[in-house]
Amino acid sequence: AKSEDDDADSGDSTSASEGDAGQVVSSPGAGAETCVIGDYGAEKLDLKTATVGFSQSEKEANPFRIAETASIKAEAGKRGVKLLTANAQSQFSKQISDVQDLIAKGADLLVIAPLNSDGWEPVLRQAKAKHIPIVTIDRKINAAACKDYVSFIGSDFVEQGRRAADRMIEATGGKGELAILLGAAGNNVTTDRTKGFQEQLKKKAPDLKVVFKQTGEFAREKGQQVTEQLIQSKPGIDGIYAENDEMGLGAVGALKGAGKKAGDVKIVTIDGTKNAVRGIVDGWIDGVIESNPRFGPLAFQTLDTFTKGGKVAQDIVIKDSAYTKDNAKSDLGKAY
Amino acid sequence: MTIDTPSPVRPVDKVTEGEPLGASRSERLSAFAQQHGALVTLVLAVLAAWLSFDTFMTVDNTQNMAVSSAFLAVVALGMTFVIITGGIDLSVGSLFALGGVLAAWGSQYGTAVALLLPLAVCGLIGFVNGLLIARSRLAPFIVTLAAMLGARGILLAVTDEGSKTYLVDKDSFFATLGQGKVLGIGAPVWITVGLFVAGAVVLRRSRFGQYVYAVGGNEDAAALMGAPVARTKTAVYTLSGLCAGLAGALNAAWLVSGVTILGSGMELEAISAVVIGGTLLSGGFGFISGSLVGVLLLKVIQNVINQIGSLDSAYQQVVSGGFLAVVVIAQTWLGRRRRVL
Amino acid sequence: MLSVRGLSKTFPGVHALDGVDFTAHAGEVHALIGENGAGKSTLIKVLTGVYRPDPAATPGTGVITYDGSEVEFTTPLAAQHAGISTIYQEVNLVPLMSVARNLFLGREPRGRLGLIDFRRMHREAEQALRDLGVRVDVRRPLRELGVGAQQMVALARAVAVDARVVIMDEPTSSLEPREVATLFGVIRMLRARGVAVIYVSHRLDELYEVCDTVTVLRDGTSVHSGPIAELDRLRLVSLMLGREVGDVRDEGLTNFSGNHDTEAQPILEAQELTVHHQLRGVSLAIRPGEVVGLGGLLGSGRSETAKAIAGALPPDSGRVVVAGAAVRTGSTPAAIRAGVSLLPEDRKAEGIVPGLSVRENIALAALPGLSRFGLVDEARIDRVVDTFMKRLRIKASGPHQRVGELSGGNQQKVLLARWLAMNPKVLLLDEPTRGIDVGAKAEVQKLIDELADDGLGVLLISSDVEELIEGSDRVVVLKDGAVVEELTGDAVTEDRLLRAIAAAPATTADPRTRGGDDD
C-alpha cells in the first residue's frame, strides 16, 4: 500500500515521543487528602516484580486513547514492570469483565481508564477482597478514595469546560449566540464539560447565549453534519464550543463547505490533538483546552510511591495547558 | 458428497424432539452434532483454554464468567422465544439499559418497586411491539428497531439526557439480588438458571410452547389449525421485553447503579448467542438450552481473548467475527450433511 | 345444521363469492363442486372464520346460521370450538413439528401442573393414525412424510375432535386408491354419527360414491343445489361449466386420444438413479412423442424419480442422458438447458412465485431467452404471456394479478404455461391435474396429447389411475424406490396396474426406509 503520506513530507509521522509533554500535577497536594497503603488495607510490594493490569475503555483509534495506552505501555516497559492489558471497545459490561479477568489473571495492581464513573461495585469488591490497589486515570470512579480505590489521576472536566468558556468569552468579546457540540449522550465527560462551560458563561458573560446544543457523538463526521444543519438554521451563529477536537474539526469542515472564512465563527475545542492545534495556526480555531493523555509516568510514579508505603494524593489533578494563537505554533510539537 | 443449497422455506431436516427412532448411526451422530454443536464447541473451547492458560479454570475466573454471562443469558432467553416464532427483537439492548435505570431509580422505594417498575415498562414496550407485529402485521425487524430508538429516547428523557445516574443502596435487599451469593455462587446465576429451567418447561411442555413452534413453523397453517397466532406473537414479544427489563434490573443490582451507557450492541450479541445455540432464525426450530450454551461460548471466547492479553483491539474484532462465521458455517454444514446422507 | 344465505366475499379486484346460498344438513355428505376459481375454497374459509364475509347489502343476507342460530366466527379457532373442523385445500400443517404435535396442536392431553403428557399424546396419535391405516413414527417431523401421508394426518386431526360439521377441501387430490377407500370409510362413519360432511372434489366418481347432496358453484354464485342422485354426470359438468349438455358430450370427460409412435430412439434415458433411502437404481426411457406413466403407491418414489431427472435432487449415482448427451445431474439449470422441465408436485411451495404476477411467473424460466444482453424484451414477453393465457384459459383479472391470489387450478395452469414457453424436449409432470376442474383437466390432458404428437417426451405421474391408464402409452411401476414392472401396449390396463402395485404388501410411509424428503 502507498498512502498519501508515503512520499509527502508530512508532520503527521512525527512520533508521539517527540516533544512529549509529560503530565504536571496542578495541585501538589498540600492540603489535599492523601492515602497510604495501611489505610487502604493492602500489603507493601515491589513494583518491579509486580504485575500491573491496565484496562482501557475505548479502542485505540483516536489520538487520545492511542497516546494514553502508548504512554502506559512505554512507562511499564521503561520500569520493567509486567503489564496486562484489556480493551473494552466502548462496552461498559465488557470493561467490568475485563477488569475481573485481569484480577483473575493475577494482576497485583490495577490502572483503569473507566468508560463510566458509576457501576464499578462488582470490580471494587473483588479488588478489595484481594487488596489490590486501583488507580483510575482520566475519568473518576464514583466511590470512596483510599477505600475503594487509591487515587484518581486526571483532568478536571468541569474545569476544562470553564476554561473553554473563558476562551470563548475572550474570542467573542462576551456577546453573541453560541452553539455547543455535545459529546456522546450519557457520558460523564459530556456532562461535566457542558456543566463547567455553562456555569462559567452564566457567571461571567450572561450576554453569551447558548442557542443550540446537539450531540456530535465525539466524531468528526457527526460534528460536521450537525454544524451543517446549524449554519443553515442559524446563519448568525457567533461561536461553537466543541467538546472534543474531532467534532471541532468537523465543524471547521462544515464552515469551510458553507463558504465561511476563518474567524467568522469562533471555535473552541477540548483535547489538544495535533490537527486541532494546527487549526489554530490556520486561524480556524480560536482555542484548544488541553486534556493530557500521557498518564504513564504519573500513574506508575503514584503506584510506586504507594506500594513503597509513601503518601499519595487521592485526587491528582493534572495541569492541562491550553493552546491559543500565541503558543499554537511553538507548542505544536507538544500536541498529540 | 454433493452439495446442495438448502431452501429457506423448508429448512434442513430437524428432529423436533427426542431421538430419531429409526435413524442410522451416522444420521444420529450428525443429528446430535446439529443439536449440540454449540455444546461440543463449548466443551472443546473450554478444554483448550484450560490447557493453555492456568488462570482459566480457577474458581474466580469461572465465577466471573458465570455472573457476567447471566444478564446476557436472560436476554437471550426471551430472544429464543421470539426467534422460534420466526421473529426478531432488536429492542432488547435498549430495554436492558432502560430496565437498569428504572430499577436503580425505583430501588429507593424498595425492592418491589425496583423489580416491578422495569418489568412493567419494558413488558409494556414489548407488548406494544407484539401488538404492532401480530395485529398490524408490521415486520418485527422494523418495529423492534423503532422500539430500540424509542426506549433509548425514554432512557435519555428519564436521566436528564443521560447526565444523571441513579444509584442503588448497597445494603438494600435489591442489591443482594445482584451481589449476594448462595452456596458460593452468585445470585444472578441462580436466578438465571431458574429462569432457564422455567423457560424450557414452558417451551417444551406447555401448550403455549407448542403454539410458539407452530407459529414459527408455518404461521398460516397454525392459524388454520386454530392456534391463537396473534396472541402467541404478542406474548413472545412481551416476554422478551420482560426478560430484557429483568436482566437490566438484575444488572443494576449487580452494578448498584443504573448505568446509562449499557446495552448498545447487546441485541446482536443475544441474537448471535441464540443462533449459535442452534435455533433457526427462520423460526419453527430451536431450544432454550442451546441459547445458554451460545451465551457461554461467546463469554469464553471473550475471556480467552483477554487471557491472551496482548491482542490489539482491532484484531479482537476480527477474531470474534471470524469465530462467529466459523461456528455458523460448521452448524449449517452439519445440518446439511445430515440431510444429504 | 350449517347454512348461508346471500353470502358475498370480495378481494381487491375479485368478486370471489357473490350471493351464495348453501345449506348442509346433519347426517348428510354434501358435495361442493365447481370449476377452478368458482369460489369453493373461499366459501369454506368464510364459513370457518378464516375470511370475513362482506357486510350484507340487504338485511337477512350474508349471514351464517349454525345449529339454528346466527353466528360469526372471527377465527378458525372459534369455528373449531363450535364444532366445525376443516381440512383445508393445501395441506396445512407445521412441517418442522412432529406428527403427534401436529395432530394434537391446541388440544394436547395434559397431566399434572397443566404440562403436556407426551407419552399419552404419542400413544393416542399412533392409535389415531393406525385407525386410518397409516403407520409412522409420530415423533418424527411431519415434513419427512409424503404429501399423501400428511393429508392423512390432517384427516386424523379433523376427525379426532367431536366435530358436528367436517369440511374437506379436496382431500383426495394427493391420496392413493387405498387411502381414498379409508377416507370414504371415515366419511361414512361420520355420516352415521350424524355429522354434516362438506366435501369438495374434482373427481366425479368420488362424488357419486359418497355424497348425498350437491351444490354447484359457478363464478361465485350457487347455480344448483339438490340430491346428487338426481343429476347425471353430464348434467353436473354442464352445470359447472355453464354450458349445454350437448357441448360437453362432444368434448368428453377424459381427453386422451389414442397411442403415439413409440419406435423412435429415446430422447431421455435415466440410468440406475440411486438416492440414498429414496431411489434404488431407477432406470427408464422416454421416446419423443411418447407419454410414459409412472405408477406406484404413495411414497414409492415417483416424485423423487422426476426430481432426480430434473436435477432438483442430486442422485448418489446414475446418469441422465438427453438426446444422446449426458446431462450434469443435480443441477436444475443444466437439465433445463438440455430441455427437461419439471412441473413439481408441491405447487404452492415449489412451483409458483406467489408475489409475482401471472406474467412474471410465466416468463420466469424463459427469461434468458426473452432478453437481450441481460435486458428483458417486454414486448416479446407480452406476446408469449398473451398466447399462453389464452391457450390455457387462465382465469385471472389480467396478466398483472399476483399468482398467489389465483385459485389452485389456475396456478397450475400458470406453471404449465411457464414450461411450455420454454419449448422443452421432455416434460416431467408430477400430478399435473391435481386440483384442476374437469374443464381444465380435459384441456390439460388434451394438451399433453398434443405435445406428445408434436414430438415431446412426457413423463406423467398421477394418482388418478384412470388418467394414468388412458393417458400413458407405457407405464413404469415403482415400489419402494425401485422399478418393479413396466406395462406396455395392451398391458396398460387398470387391472394390470393395480396388480403390479399390489404385488407385495404395501406399507405406507415407513420411516425406516426413507431418507430426506424433497428439499
Add this chain to the structure above:
Amino acid sequence: MTDLSLGGRTRVDRDRLLHLLQNYGVHLGVAVLLLVNIAITPHFLSAENFRTQAVQVAPVLVVALGMALAIGSEGVDLSVGSVMALSTSLLSLYLGYGMWIALLIAVLGGVAVGVTNGALVAFIGVQPIVATLALMVAGRGLAQVLLPQLKDVRDPTMASLGSGDLLGVPYLVLIAVALALLVAFVVRRTTFGRQLLAIGDSRPAAKLAGLPVRRVLILVYVCSGALAAIAGVLATARLTASDPTSLGNLMELSAITAVVVGGTPLSGGRVRVGGTVAGAVLIQLLTATLIKHDLPPSWTQIAQAVVIILAVYAARERGRR
C-alpha cells in the same frame, strides 16, 4: 379479462385511497415534513439548505440502494457500515497511487466482502442476517487494523468530489441519483432484476424453475458491498478524512430503515427504488428538523421511532381477511 363486477363507488374510492396511501405514504410523509418545515423552520426555503440535506443523505441513499437489493432477495446485509469503514481505510491507504486507483481498490474491497457474504449465503446456506453479522464485526476490525486511526485526506480530486458541483448540483448528489436510476433500471429491466425478485419471493420455486440462484445471490451481495464501498468513498470525500472507527456506524440500521419505510417488504420479492429514495429523504428531513429546532436527543430518538412506525403502518399490507 376485466369481467370483475365492481361494488359500490365509495368502496372503490376508499380502496383506491388506501392503495395510494400504501404505495405513496412515504412520499406523502416527505411532503408533509417539507410543508411543516417551510412553515416553522427559519431559513428552510433556501437552495443552500436543500443542498445540505441532499449532500447529507447521499451516502445513506447509496447504501440503502444496495440494501434494497439484498432485502428484495429475502436477505439483509448488516455488513454495509463496516464495508464503508473498510472502504475508507483502503482509500486512504492507496491514495498515494492517485484517486482513481485508490477508489478502484476501495470498491474492490467492498466487492470482496460481498463475495464472502454471498458465498456464505448461497453456497453454505448460512442465514443472511448471521452471515453478514459476522462480516460486520470482522470488517470493522479489519478496517481498523489497516488504518488504526483517523487520517486526513488531502488529495485535491477527493476534496472536489466531496464539495464540488456541476451546475449547482453537488457531485455527491449527482452520483447518488445516477446510482438510484441505475438500480431502478436493473430491477425493472434486466433478467437479473427479475430473477432476484423471484428468488426473494420463493427460493424453492426459483430453484426448480432453473434460475441460477447462487449466482444471483452472490451478485446481490456484491452489488450491496460495492454500493456500500462507494458510499464510503463519498463520505470520505465529504469529510476529507478517513475515519474507520466511526464511519458507517449504525449505517445498516439507517439503510434498512430507509428501505423498509420506503415500502419494500422485509419478506423479499419486491424492491421499490423510488420508495427507498423517499424513505432516506424522509429520515434525513426528520433528523434535520429535530436538529434545527435544537430538540434534545431523547426527543430525537422517540420522534424517529414514531415516524418509522407511522410510515410502515401506512404502507403495510392490509389484512387478508
